[in-house]
Structure formats: C-alpha cells, structure tokens
Amino acid sequence: MAxxxxxxDLLRFxxxxxxxxxxxxxxxxxxxxxxxxxxxxxLAYERRLTQSFATIGNSRTAMSDDDYxxxxxxxxxxxxxxxxxxxxxxxxxAKRLFYVAGDVGSPDLYRxxxxxxxxxxxxxxxxxxxxxxxxxxxxxYEPVVEQIGAAGLNKxxxxxxxxxxxxxxxxxxxxGALNANIQKVFPESEVYRIDHYLxxxxxxxILAFRFGNGIFEPVWNRRYINHVQITAAxxxxxxxxxxxYQEAGALRDMIQNxxxxxxxxxxxxxxxxxxxxxxxxxxxxxLRAIRIPKDHEVPLYAVAGQYGPSHIGGQEIxxxxxxxxxxxGARTDTYAALTFHVxxxxxxxxxxxxxxxxxxxxxxxxxxxxxxxxxxSMFNREGDAPLxxxxxxxxxxxxxxxxxxxxxxxPGGGMSLRPVSMDFNxxxxxxxxxxxxxxxxxxxxxxxxxxxxxxxxxxxxxxxxVQPVMNRWATCHFDxxxxxAGTWGPRESDEMLARNGHVWRVP
Amino acid sequence: MPAGVxxxxxxxxxxxxxxxxxxxxSKGNNSSVLRACAMTLVVAAESDEDAANASGTLAExxxxxxxxxVVLRPSAEPGAMxxxxxxxxxxxxxxxxQICCEQIEITASKDxxxxxxxxxxxxxxxxxxxxxxxxxxxxxxxxxxxxVLPLVQKLxxxxxxxxxxxxxxxxxxxLQSETTYVGDLAWTRLTALxxxxxxxxxxxxxxxxxxxxxxxxxxxxxxxxSGTYLAAWLRNGLPRARVILRRRDTEPSSIRFSGQGLDISxxxxxxxxVRIDGMEHKAALPVPxxxxxxxxxxxxxxxxxxxxxxxETAEQLAKGGTPS
Numbered sequence: 001m002a003x004x005x006x007x008x009d010l011l012r013f014x015x016x017x018x019x020x021x022x023x024x025x026x027x028x029x030x031x032x033x034x035x036x037x038x039x040x041x042x043l044a045y046e047r048r049l050t051q052s053f054a055t056i057g058n059s060r061t062a063m064s065d066d067d068y069x070x071x072x073x074x075x076x077x078x079x080x081x082x083x084x085x086x087x088x089x090x091x092x093x094a095k096r097l098f099y100v101a102g103d104v105g106s107p108d109l110y111r112x113x114x115x116x117x118x119x120x121x122x123x124x125x126x127x128x129x130x131x132x133x134x135x136x137x138x139x140x141y142e143p144v145v146e147q148i149g150a151a152g153l154n155k156x157x158x159x160x161x162x163x164x165x166x167x168x169x170x171x172x173x174x175x176g177a178l179n180a181n182i183q184k185v186f187p188e189s190e191v192y193r194i195d196h197y198l199x200x201x202x203x204x205x206i207l208a209f210r211f212g213n214g215i216f217e218p219v220w221n222r223r224y225i226n227h228v229q230i231t232a233a234x235x236x237x238x239x240x241x242x243x244x245y246q247e248a249g250a251l252r253d254m255i256q257n258x259x260x261x262x263x264x265x266x267x268x269x270x271x272x273x274x275x276x277x278x279x280x281x282x283x284x285x286x287l288r289a290i291r292i293p294k295d296h297e298v299p300l301y302a303v304a305g306q307y308g309p310s311h312i313g314g315q316e317i318x319x320x321x322x323x324x325x326x327x328x329g330a331r332t333d334t335y336a337a338l339t340f341h342v343x344x345x346x347x348x349x350x351x352x353x354x355x356x357x358x359x360x361x362x363x364x365x366x367x368x369x370x371x372x373x374x375x376x377s378m379f380n381r382e383g384d385a386p387l388x389x390x391x392x393x394x395x396x397x398x399x400x401x402x403x404x405x406x407x408x409x410x411p412g413g414g415m416s417l418r419p420v421s422m423d424f425n426x427x428x429x430x431x432x433x434x435x436x437x438x439x440x441x442x443x444x445x446x447x448x449x450x451x452x453x454x455x456x457x458x459x460x461x462x463x464x465x466v467q468p469v470m471n472r473w474a475t476c477h478f479d480x481x482x483x484x485a486g487t488w489g490p491r492e493s494d495e496m497l498a499r500n501g502h503v504w505r506v507p
Numbered sequence: 508m509p510a511g512v513x514x515x516x517x518x519x520x521x522x523x524x525x526x527x528x529x530x531x532x533s534k535g536n537n538s539s540v541l542r543a544c545a546m547t548l549v550v551a552a553e554s555d556e557d558a559a560n561a562s563g564t565l566a567e568x569x570x571x572x573x574x575x576x577v578v579l580r581p582s583a584e585p586g587a588m589x590x591x592x593x594x595x596x597x598x599x600x601x602x603x604x605q606i607c608c609e610q611i612e613i614t615a616s617k618d619x620x621x622x623x624x625x626x627x628x629x630x631x632x633x634x635x636x637x638x639x640x641x642x643x644x645x646x647x648x649x650x651x652x653x654x655v656l657p658l659v660q661k662l663x664x665x666x667x668x669x670x671x672x673x674x675x676x677x678x679x680x681x682l683q684s685e686t687t688y689v690g691d692l693a694w695t696r697l698t699a700l701x702x703x704x705x706x707x708x709x710x711x712x713x714x715x716x717x718x719x720x721x722x723x724x725x726x727x728x729x730x731x732x733s734g735t736y737l738a739a740w741l742r743n744g745l746p747r748a749r750v751i752l753r754r755r756d757t758e759p760s761s762i763r764f765s766g767q768g769l770d771i772s773x774x775x776x777x778x779x780x781v782r783i784d785g786m787e788h789k790a791a792l793p794v795p796x797x798x799x800x801x802x803x804x805x806x807x808x809x810x811x812x813x814x815x816x817x818x819e820t821a822e823q824l825a826k827g828g829t830p831s
Contacts, residue, residue, distance in 0.1 A: 004714050006744035007705035009813045012698050012803065016706055047703060051788050052710055089791060125712055 017043070017446040019052030020158070021117055021126045025104060025144050026135035027057025027068070031165065033075035036135060039438035041076045042083055044093045048443065052127065054096040054120035056113065060103055068099035081436060096124060104136065104144050110151035117153070128158030131446055138167055142181045149185035163192045163445050166257050167248070168454075171470060172463040179456045188456055192445045197258040198265070198452040199437030199444075202400040206265045206367075207274075209394070209402065217270065219371070221346045226389060227500070228266065228352045229368040230259055231507050233360035237307070237318065237485070238334075242325035250336040251304075251466055251473075254356035260287060260462040261454065262396070263352055266367055267342060276450040280458065287461035291341040298472040300499070305335030305490040307359040308481030317359065317485040334358045335483060337493040338469065339500075351500055355493065359485035364507045365396040379417050388419045391505075512590040512613055512622065514629020520592045521609055528594065528607065543573030543606055546636045546805070549627060549655070551579045553643035558612070561642060566595050567798040569608040572805045575632045579623060580614045581645070587616040590626070624654040636660045636808050640801065644669050647678065656687055663804050665692040672735045672825035680822065690804040693732045694814055696795060698803060701740060703779045703790040704762070708771075713783060719766040720748045726755040726762075734760070739820035740813075752824060 022040070024032055043049050057068055073094065077085050100116055102109030120126050132148060134141050141164060154160050162182065169175030182191055197203055210216055219225070232254050238245040245253065264283040271278035293301050309319035321328050335357030342352065371390040380387060391405040402424045410416040444452055482490040488504065497504055550565065552558035558580040565576050576595070596607040611630060615623050631637055639659040646652050647664065656662065662682055669675035683689050708717065723741045727734025731754065738752040741762065748766075755761070759776035774780045781788045795803075 005705060005709045006717070007701065007708060007740070009698075009701065009705070011807055011811055011813065013702045013705060016709070019710070047699075047706060047790055050706060050709060086791065088789075092789065125710060 014046055014048050015443060015447070016048045016050065017053070017443055018129065019050050019125060019127045020129035020131055020446050021054045021056060021120050021124075022131045022133060022442075022446070023056045023058065023113060023117070024133045024135055025058050025140070026137070027099065028059035028061050028063075028071075029135055031135045032057065033072070034079045035436070035438045036133065036442070037072045038076050038079045038081070039436055039442055041090070041093055042080065042436070042439055043443065045083060045086065045089055049093075052125040054098065054124050054126055056098045056100060056116050056120070058100050058102060058104070058109065058113065060101065062101045063099050065097070065099050069094040069097050072097060096120070104140050104147065107147060107151065110147050110153060114151055114153055117156075121157075126158075128156045129160075129446075130156065130158065131161045131163060133163045135165055138165075138170075141178060145182050145185050154185050159190065159448070160186070161190045161192060161445060161448075162186045163194055165194055167252065168193055168257075168459045169463065170247075170252065172460065172467045175459055175463050179459070183456075189450075191456070192441075192450060193454040193456075193459060194441055194445075195257050195261050195454050196437040196441065197396075198261055198454070199441040200396060201434045201440075202394070202396045203262060203265060204440075204452070205400075206262075206394060207279075210266075211270050222348055222350050224371055225350055226370045226372045227350055227502055228263075228370070229505055230263055230266075230352065230354045230366075231368075231505075232259055232356040232365040233362060233488075233507065234356075234358050235360060235363045237320065237359050238323050238326070240324070242320075242323045245334075246326050246330045246332045249304075249333040250356045250358070251333055251338075251469060255336055255338060255354055256462050256466045257454075257459075259354050259356060260290075260465065261458075262367065263340065263354060264458075266369075266394070267347060267352070269346070274451070276453075279451050280453075280455050284455060284458045284461060286342065286344075287458055287465065289342050289344045289347075290461075290465045291343050292465055293468050295468055295472055298469050301339040301496070302469045302473075303335075303337045303490060303493045303496050304333040304473055304476075304478055305337075305357060305483045305493065306330075306332060306478070306480035307334050307357075307483055307485045310359075310485035310487075312486040319481050319485065320358075321481070331478060331480060333473065335360075335489045335493070337489065337496060338466075339496060340465070351502070353497060353502070353504070355489065355504070357483075357489050360488055361486055362507070363398060366507050367394040367396070368392070368505050368507075369394075370502075379415050387417060512588055512615075512626040514626055517590050517592060517611055517626075517630050521611075524592055524594055524609070543569075543608060544575055544632055544635065545572060546574045546638055546808075547577065547631045548572070548574040548805075549577045549579065549637065549639045549659070551639065551641045551643075551646040551652075552581065553645055554581065557642055561640075562610070564797045564801065565610065566597075568801050568805070569595050570597065570606075571802045573606070573608045574638075575630070576608065576610045577627060577630060578610065578612045579646070580612055582614045582616045585616050585618055587614055588619040588622060589614050620649055620651045624651055627655055628658065631658065638663065638805060638808070640664075644678075647682065656682065656684070659687050661688045661690055661804075661808050663690040663692065663801070666732050667693045667730055669732075672732045672821070675732055676818070676822045676825050679818070688808070688810060690807070690811070690814075691736075691818075692797075692800045692804065693730065694736050694817070695800040695803050696730075697733055697737055697740075699792050699795065700737070700775055700779060703792060704773065704781075707773075707779070707781045707783075707788055707790070710783075713771075716769055717745060717764075718747075719769045720745050720764045721766040722749045722751065722764075724751045724753070724763045724765075725760075726753045727760045728755050728758055735821045735824050736817060737762070739817045739824055742824070743816055743820055750824070 024036060026032060040055060073090055098116055100112045102112060117130060121128055134144060148154050169178045264286040268282040268286040271282045306320050310317045320326060320334050321330055337355035340352040369392040373389050377387055387407060393403045395401050404422045405419050407417040408420045410418045441452060494504060550561050552561050558578055561578060590611055590613045592611050594607045595610050613626060637659050638661045640663045641647050666675040669678055679689050725734060725738040734752060738750050742750040759774045762773040764771040772782045775792060777792060779790045779792050
C-alpha cells in the first residue's frame, strides 16, 4: 500500500499499518486490558492506524458495544504507559471498537463475528484483511482455530492472519499437535506466535549491536568468550496466578520460550538480510544446535528450585506453597537454572548458563558475556587474586543498556589494576519514548513482518531442548522449598557453575 | 579587552568539570553521572534572551540527542569575548544515574566574531557529526560564519524568520553544499500535517482515484513559506495536477483536490478535517514545540530526498514559475 502512496515520507513518517480488522478472542481478559487495547490506542494516538481499521472483541460475558467501549476506556486510562489520554481521540478510536459475546465453542459466535466483519469492511473499508488474536486461555486455542476454519473466516478478500500467545503447548508433543491443528486452518506463513521478549527494544538492539558494528563479531566466539550467563529474575511471587503457575513453573514459563529466544539472538550466526526468513532461519539453526541432554545428564546441567517463606524488609513473605491457589504439596519449579551447550563451530565448549526465578532479590533481566583472561597475567603478583575477566553485559530490563567491564590502572604509583565499567544506557541516551513490545509486535503482524515472531520449527526446537529436563523433573522428589524468598536461588545452582570453575554474577 | 577564547583552556575546564562530578559532593556522596555525546551542536543565538531560550530547548533536547552544545551568544559590549563551561544533567525517571551533557557558552561582540570559527574548530568533539543551528538571519550573513559552514554536516535554520519565500529560498540555496545539508524548521513544522494527509489519502479505495486530481488549491494563512512548501509537496506527489497557492487571512487553512468525480477538501488548524465523498475524518494535529522540531531534524543527518525535491519545487513556486 505504502509503495503506491505518492505522499509517503519514509524518513519522517512513522510506519503505519495497512487497513484491517483485528478480532481479539479473550477480549475481557487481563492481556487485552493491560496490553493489547492500550497498545492499539497508543498506535492511534501516534496516527499509525488508518481510518480503515476496526477492532472486534469477543468473550463470554454479555455486553453491548458501548459497555465494552466503556470498559476498555477505563483500561486504557489505567494501563497506558508514558502517554496522555485524549478524550477526542478515544471517541474516534472507540467508533471502530466492537464487541461480540459468545462461547468460543459455539458456531453461532463465528457467524456473528463473520457478520460483524462484513459490517466493518463495508463501513470502514478494512479491505477484507483480518488479524485474529488468541488472547484466551491456551485450552481454547484449538477450538477457536477449528471454528474459524469451519466458519470459513480463515479465507476472504484480504489476508487472514493468526496471532497466538504463549504457551505454545505444554511440552513437545502438545506443541506439535497444536501446530498441526493450526496449520489445518492457517498456513505457517500466516501464523504469528508472539514472544513479547523479542519485541522489546533492547532485544532488537542486540541485533543492531552485533551486526551493525564491526568490532564485536570477530571476538564473538569460543576463542574469546569463556561463558555466557542469562538471568531473568523477578522479585515478586506468583501474584494471584498461583493456579496457573503451579502447572507451568519457571522452566516452561520463562526458559523454554523467552530466554531461549534471547539466547538464540545473542548466539545466532549473522543473517544474510534483515528480513523474516533469514533472521528466523538463523535463530532456528541456533536452537537446533543446542545439545539435548540425556536423562542421566540432567542433574549435572539443570537445577530446580522452589522458594520458601522468608522475612524481607520487615515483611513476612509467604513461601510458594503457602500462596493462595497453590497446592501445599506443589512440586513446581519457581526457579530453574540450566547449562546449555551449543554444538557448532562458533560455540563448542562455551557454556551458556540460563536462570530464571521468582522471589529473587531484584527484578532484572540481563545477559553477561564473560571473555577469556589474557593469556599472560603480567600485572599479577604472586598471591594476588586473579584479575577479573572482561565482561559485556546487555541489560534488557529494567535499565536497558550495555556495559563493558575492563581493567584500568589505579591512579597513583605502581601498576595496580581495577575493574571499571563503560556504560551505554539505552533509555537515557535516547530519552525519547520507546514503543512497548506489544505496539511493535502488533504493527509487525498487521504489516506482515514476522521477523520478531517465532516459527513452528523454533518452538519445537526449544521444546526439544527442555523436554528431557521436564521428563526427569516429573519423576524427581525434590526437597522443596530449597531457597528462601529474597535470595539468589538454591545452593545447587551455584554448584552447577562451580563444577566448571564459574560463579553466578550478582546482577 | 579580554584575552579571548582558547580551546585548550575550554577543554581543560571541561575535563575538570567531569573529574569534579565523578568525585561527588563534599559529603562524599558519589553522584554517579553518565556522560553522553552523539554530536557537536553549535547554536548561534540572536541575543541574550534568545540564548536563554535556546538553553531551555537544549536541556530538553539532550535527552534524545546528547551533544556537546556550543551556544554562541552575541554581545553588544565592544571587545567582549569569553567562554564558560557547564554541564546539563538530568536524572531519568526511576534511574540511579544522572545523565550529563556538556555545554559551552561563547559570548562574542561583533568586532570579535572572526575569532569564533577558530574557537569552534578547537572544541568540536572529534569523529562525531557537527550540526549548526542558526536561530536568526544575523549570523547567516556574517562572513565569519562562512568559515564554519564547511565543518558542518547539517545546518538548521528557520526560514519563516527570513522574510518572503523567494528571498528565503535563495539564501538557503546559497548555504547548501555537497557536504552541508540544510534543514528548515518551517518544513519540519509540516510533518504532522503531511503525515495526517498522507495517511488519510492512503485509503485503498481512494489511492487509485488520486490520478484523477486536476487541481490542488492550497489556501494558507500566516506562514507563506510553509504554504509554499505544502503546495510544492502536494505538487510533487501529483505532478499532473495544477497547483494554486493563495494567501488566506482567516483561519483555518485549507486544501482542495478536485478533478473528474473527485472532491476532497481539507481544513487544518488544531485538527485536520478531511471530507471525502461526504464522509468526514478528523485527526488531531498537535502543535510541535521547538524541541520537537529540533529532535526530528537532528535525527536526519544525511540527505533528505523528499525535502530536497520539495525545496526545488518550492523555489520555482516562489519565483512564480510553474514547476517542471
């Protein structure tokens, strides 16, 4: 569309989405209220949505269009980040916001959605383009997709796409079954599996950092890099999601998807082009190169943890098993740490340590790349502690940026070295507002750019990597809880690194 | 007469400034600052008051474009030539470190202007782009200024301060070179309007019909240069249409596309209202502040093909000619 517009100005205008209707299943849920509708409103605020745009929400709750608009208006006011709320703009946006109540298993719902889609196509010229967004509970994914197909809504005068939220299955076989069922209705090229970590500016910045500069790639390999640590820590507990979380756990909830995608971004080969096929091919290749542990190796390479009660800052903190909605005997991993090995020429022999947990001392997600020591320590005297290696830290949240630790001479006489840090603070160096991951990913899906979405083979490759760990853990009787809330996880996790002579960094 | 401005001394003062900030305060609190710099931004102010206004804009601008800012401040006092250095710092919301940028203020009387280019040469940040923001026409006509231009990757002016369109465009043409791009805030002010127009016309059903446009009438209020730019941009988009540009004394300004079976009218002020086939569409047009305009211009340090081609058409429209 934009190619045909003689008034386009690519240098100065924001990228804008083509005409379309977005159908959200689970339109009354938390994700829709907190993320999706605020992101769409924000895109409207920045004039990135065309007039030929409409949103249709669905959930079981009976509501009129106006009731739904009023509800979403409150959500936008509450959850809009870094932006003012504009009443006039909302009214314009709300004119294109509709609601259809109904059970996702009932064919009547899809007839009603079909009629609504016809109406918005005629009224707003959405040109038959439809993006179906699955924001429901995962057990509804397959029935919804099946019904979309049965009602013929997967075909029309424009494109028809499907956005699927995680989790994509709960293990390798269910992910395969889900993918197979989805592909009966939507071709793979029209399926957008969302991993919001890939939509984060700083994760995208890893690509810019690695492949936009000439100085890092030459040292980005086993000759210079000793090991890599990826941490995603949360200071909070399960926050009312105990029921869901006890079925998921840290390995499924964070590592299988978000952190393996981050790892693939940090470790993949340079794509030939910055376009969806090339970038996703390289991510996929990396995931497929991760060594799959054998059952007897799991205890060496994977550690599970669960937090127990504690006192933090004078407050009593409940243990996981005491959280509301959690089975008092739950064996869920609220902490998981794994050692991955990538069997390719670039990374052979370099361990990637990945950990994620709840109720850790702080909320932080970062990647630390530890370089090898210089071959000769000419500045070390006998009895001195070993010099600290160079380290590059990519901070994903909360203070996005990149730091390089290196050694510098301490001022004064003698040749005493001390580590110093050279910092690039992304959010502060570019003080302008950065789009939320959902804004980025929604625009991408509507524009047909799947670069930041995961593909079937990537999802299945990442399940393959963690499946042996899940299998082993399912039969283990852990002595849970094994770490106190507010600490950096179980002792076994430290021991896992110590076996290689490494230590977890304190982020 | 003061001794003048010595770049080495300024750089030494800057180094001292950073060393002092790294030490923290007298109570031993380490203030933990982060130094950021992406370019040298030379700001040529028109007066004391203008320099104060520019400093306010710079403080805001540094968040998006951290720079070593050099503010040139004209002085009425004969023989005046001095410099002072300071840091512009801010604490990003929720962060622990202050971000700081350097600012150097050079005050010079007319009789010492010749020393300014040498001073700027010595204090530019090496290996980073140099941008010159000339806030008034006084500087643009100073011969000393011509010495600075070759060092500059981009010159930013506001042609709405330069008089009528023909004279303004002629001056701008003389300032352009192979190595210096000229950006014009009068053009930047139109971005929100242009984007809204572009988006309104991007409708799938409407786009093919635009080839039927025979005439584009632009009626523009207070800012003839912006009106000329707008007409030129529309003309470049639809080169077969005849463009009529009229001054209008009352708000709002308007655009009308007409042709066989097609009538699109637009009115704009605080909002853009577009009427197409009896349907009315509305988009908010926020008024950009000086900082917004500069932020946009500083993000384009390379050539801007759309502006370059609009500028050529605008020159011809201003001369009263028909663009070829």
